[in-house]
Amino acid sequence: MRKILLLLLAWFVVSGGISYAQRTAVKLTPQKQNKVAQDITQNAPLRKCGTMEYLAKQEAENPSLIQSRLDFEEFTENWIKNNQEYLNNENKAVVTIPVVVHVVGTATVQNFAIDARVTEQITILNTDYAGQNTHSMASFATNLKANTELQFCLAQRKPDGTATNGINRVTTTTSTYSTNNLVKTHAPAWDPTKYMNIWVCNLGTSLCGYAQFPSSGINSTYGVVIHYNYFGLTGSTGYPYNLGATTTHEIGHCFNLYHIWGDDGGSCSGTDYCTDTPNQADANYDQWTGVHTDACTTTSPGIMYMNFMDYSPDITMSNFTPNQKVRIQALFASGGALYSMTQNNLGCVPPGGTSVPTVTTTAASAITNTTATSGGNVTADGGATVTARGICFATTQNPTTSNTVVNSGTGTGTFTSNLTGLTLATTYYVRAFATNTNGTAYGNQVTFTTTGGTTTGCDTTNLMTSGLPWYSFACGNNSYGDLAKANYYASSTSGQTIQDIGVDFIYAVGTTGTATISVWSNAGANGSPGTVLGSKTVTLSTISTDVNNATTTWIHLSSPVTLSGPCYVGVTLPTVAGDTAVILADTSATFSYNVAWEQWDGGLWYTFNDPNVDSWGIAAALGIYPIICDPTTTVTVPTLTTSAATTITNTTATCGGNVTSDGGGTVTARGVCWGTSTNPLVTGLHTTNGTGTGTFTSNLTGLTTNTTYFARAYATNSAGTAYGNQITFTTTSVGIDVTGLDQAIKIYPNPSSSNVYINLGKYSIENVNVYVYDALGKEIIVDKKINSEIVTYNFTNQSNGLYFIYVSTPDGNIVKKISINK
Numbered sequence: 001m002r003k004i005l006l007l008l009l010a011w012f013v014v015s016g017g018i019s020y021a022q023r024t025a026v027k028l029t030p031q032k033q034n035k036v037a038q039d040i041t042q043n044a045p046l047r048k049c050g051t052m053e054y055l056a057k058q059e060a061e062n063p064s065l066i067q068s069r070l071d072f073e074e075f076t077e078n079w080i081k082n083n084q085e086y087l088n089n090e091n092k093a094v095v096t097i098p099v100v101v102h103v104v105g106t107a108t109v110q111n112f113a114i115d116a117r118v119t120e121q122i123t124i125l126n127t128d129y130a131g132q133n134t135h136s137m138a139s140f141a142t143n144l145k146a147n148t149e150l151q152f153c154l155a156q157r158k159p160d161g162t163a164t165n166g167i168n169r170v171t172t173t174t175s176t177y178s179t180n181n182l183v184k185t186h187a188p189a190w191d192p193t194k195y196m197n198i199w200v201c202n203l204g205t206s207l208c209g210y211a212q213f214p215s216s217g218i219n220s221t222y223g224v225v226i227h228y229n230y231f232g233l234t235g236s237t238g239y240p241y242n243l244g245a246t247t248t249h250e251i252g253h254c255f256n257l258y259h260i261w262g263d264d265g266g267s268c269s270g271t272d273y274c275t276d277t278p279n280q281a282d283a284n285y286d287q288w289t290g291v292h293t294d295a296c297t298t299t300s301p302g303i304m305y306m307n308f309m310d311y312s313p314d315i316t317m318s319n320f321t322p323n324q325k326v327r328i329q330a331l332f333a334s335g336g337a338l339y340s341m342t343q344n345n346l347g348c349v350p351p352g353g354t355s356v357p358t359v360t361t362t363a364a365s366a367i368t369n370t371t372a373t374s375g376g377n378v379t380a381d382g383g384a385t386v387t388a389r390g391i392c393f394a395t396t397q398n399p400t401t402s403n404t405v406v407n408s409g410t411g412t413g414t415f416t417s418n419l420t421g422l423t424l425a426t427t428y429y430v431r432a433f434a435t436n437t438n439g440t441a442y443g444n445q446v447t448f449t450t451t452g453g454t455t456t457g458c459d460t461t462n463l464m465t466s467g468l469p470w471y472s473f474a475c476g477n478n479s480y481g482d483l484a485k486a487n488y489y490a491s492s493t494s495g496q497t498i499q500d501i502g503v504d505f506i507y508a509v510g511t512t513g514t515a516t517i518s519v520w521s522n523a524g525a526n527g528s529p530g531t532v533l534g535s536k537t538v539t540l541s542t543i544s545t546d547v548n549n550a551t552t553t554w555i556h557l558s559s560p561v562t563l564s565g566p567c568y569v570g571v572t573l574p575t576v577a578g579d580t581a582v583i584l585a586d587t588s589a590t591f592s593y594n595v596a597w598e599q600w601d602g603g604l605w606y607t608f609n610d611p612n613v614d615s616w617g618i619a620a621a622l623g624i625y626p627i628i629c630d631p632t633t634t635v636t637v638p639t640l641t642t643s644a645a646t647t648i649t650n651t652t653a654t655c656g657g658n659v660t661s662d663g664g665g666t667v668t669a670r671g672v673c674w675g676t677s678t679n680p681l682v683t684g685l686h687t688t689n690g691t692g693t694g695t696f697t698s699n700l701t702g703l704t705t706n707t708t709y710f711a712r713a714y715a716t717n718s719a720g721t722a723y724g725n726q727i728t729f730t731t732t733s734v735g736i737d738v739t740g741l742d743q744a745i746k747i748y749p750n751p752s753s754s755n756v757y758i759n760l761g762k763y764s765i766e767n768v769n770v771y772v773y774d775a776l777g778k779e780i781i782v783d784k785k786i787n788s789e790i791v792t793y794n795f796t797n798q799s800n801g802l803y804f805i806y807v808s809t810p811d812g813n814i815v816k817k818i819s820i821n822k
């Protein structure tokens with residue numbers, strides 16, 4: 001929604017200030033007072049999380065922690081800035097964190113937090129952190145429910161390597177614990193760099209739990225403390241905190257998430273450092289449904305009361321957002337505070353047991369038209385030798401080893417993998433993999449687009465901006481369903497071609513999904529955009545990245561569009577709630593009639609004919625400015641394969657090839673070159689067999705008998721000559737038959753219906769070699785170093801027809817023709 005965008009912009013401006021003011025008292029509405037009454041009845045307090053008070057206490061005692069927190073936030077911000085793709089569809093490898101649950105306290109606590117409660121809670125954590133919680137998102141887009149790529153297991157081995165069920169029971173006489181960390185003295189933490197420590201105890205009547213932020217140190221007090229009455233799912237777990245969300249919330253703090261309302265005591269100035277959570281005044285305690293607004297967010301979809309970092313009843317809590325997810329992921333990245341959790345961590349594996357390896361994927365680099373470099377890092381072998389590792393890639397998401405694979409050694413550690421044979425101007429998806437006896441594990445997906453065919457050498461003399469203002473207008477999909485924005489290009493002429501289009505977006509939010517950049521004819525009603533002449537989709541994450549880098553978003557149409565006159569160029573946005581992108585270059589421009597058009601949800605196009613009705617409230621000028629170039633496709637050498645040699649005689653053979661890609665240029669020559677040395681070139685002996693792509697056959701003549709040749713198909717275009725794979729073959733020989741040899745070796749019966757026998761006579765101990773060819777010269781039997789008098793070959797599975805049996809002895813060779821007749 002346009003006005004929402006303005007509000008968002010305004011919010012970005014005012015939310016620069018950070019407040020850690022503590023919420024002092026909850027101002028209770030009558031409804032909340034009723035809730036209190038209800039809760040008292042049910043022996044449950046209003047949700048109270050002690051984390052921010054605990055943080056304040058820590059920082060008061062040790063002021064250096066304040067700087068530590070600010071440094072921490074700077075690292076997080078920078079990491080997110082450099083890893084924008086994780087805000088969208090790019091996922092990191094799933095990290096599974098070993099958990100130890102210390103159940104500490106009297107028999108009451110022990111009898112309540114039984115093993116089944118613990119197991120329930122781990123299941124809830126895995127559901128919530130995987131984005132699988134099924135509670136309602138009300139009016140919010142479903143893509144705001146992120147999979148954090150984190151999972152949890154009850155530890156299977158202790159830090160000392162011995163077995164455990166991940167539950168550490170310590171019976172004490174302490175009836176009530178508090179935020180003073182006594183519970184962590186009664187049950188000391190397991191190595192916090194490898195385990196998530198959860199202490200379950202009695203926290204009295206006003207506290208559901210508390211956590212330690214990672215900025216305070218990954219130390220013996222790092223972890224969460226949960227009131228036993230709100231831990232797990234069944235038993236007498238206290239409503240309204242009976243569905244395990246307290247632990248999800250507190251671990252969120254451990255993962256550097258702040259309360260969604262920004263802990264600003266009800267003002268709209270605090271922040272949770274997330275751009276995709278609406279500004280919110282204060283904590284929610286009620287079981288809201290549908291759109292709920294407050295003083296800081298007054299319009300739909302309202303405040304995100306279902307976020308795990310709010311205080312809502314468990315039945316209401318539903319999601320972490322993509323921004324919250326990426327804050328969490330920054331912790332587990334190299335240099336992050338919890339990176340150690342991902343390194344050789346066997347806490348989830350029983351002693352002596354093994355698991356699949358852990359591997360991450362290296363971002364692509366050295367990207368050319370047809371090659372790129374990636375690789376990975378096998379950070380843990382899972383306790384078993386890594387027998388294969390490398391990368392797999394494809395033009396579709398989440399490639400596996402059934403796609404194209406580049407093997408890159410064995411074992412743990414980093415490796416580099418070179419991708420070759422790629423297609424220019426194409427997007428690829430890459431994942432590292434590592435295999436041991438337990439299976440194959442994959443790293444995070446990375447993506448890149450090969451160069452070529454885009455803007456290199458763009459012909460700026462053909463920019464179709466002549467006579468147009470270099471101004472743009474706001475563009476975004478929104479709750480009133482605008483589908484597309486397009487700009488009219490009056491100066492384009494018949495016969496002109498368009499293949500590359502650049503659009504400057506200046507703002508992007510809601511970066512999930514794809515937009516489509518299109519060229520339309522002007523043949524629609526009243527001169528509006530008509531037929532789509534060409535288009536290409538682009539991910540909103542790409543647009544978002546371009547916005548952040550202040551660069552133009554370029555697309556390359558798969559084939560050039562030839563215009564018949566004026567046209568439209570513009571963007572179709574996904575139909576998701578919320579603003580998605582803005583094209584806006586200059587807010588001071590004057591109106592120009594019939595330049596900018598927008599398509600409403602009914603599919604009809606309307607011109608912008610009055611800047612005053614621009615519902616953004618911006619006196620925006622009316623025209624986007626795609627930069628359009630003539631095709632500048634970079635030509636690469638062709639791609640081809642060589643076919644195997646057939647019909648081999650003493651002096652001739654048949655070969656050929658298949659030109660599978662012309663590299664973007666016309667193939668002007670093709671054929672096969674050959675020689676007696678490896679890697680023959682077209683400058684030597686060669687055939688010429690036409691032009692263009694596809695298969696061709698080549699007849700090689702003038703060969704020498706009984707000689708081994710090497711051959712390669714070739715194809716030439718303006719970029720040069722490319723060669724196919726090398727094949728090899730040996731010409732036959734009948735010229736050195738020795739008198740007597742023919743009598744010494746008997747081949748029978750002829751014709752035969754099944755078995756053919758060769759009696760080698762005196763050559764039976766002479767390491768004779770036998771080759772059998774069919775009538776087309778295809779080798780069907782090779783039998784070397786024979787050391788028996790009679791050898792038998794069964795032709796039952798061969799076709800009827802003539803076969804040549806070639807026997808090579810130290811005294812010479814014979815070839816005999818036999819007929820198979822079944």
Ligand SMILES: [Zn+2]
Pocket residue numbers: 049050051052249250253259
């Ligand atoms: Zn909290």
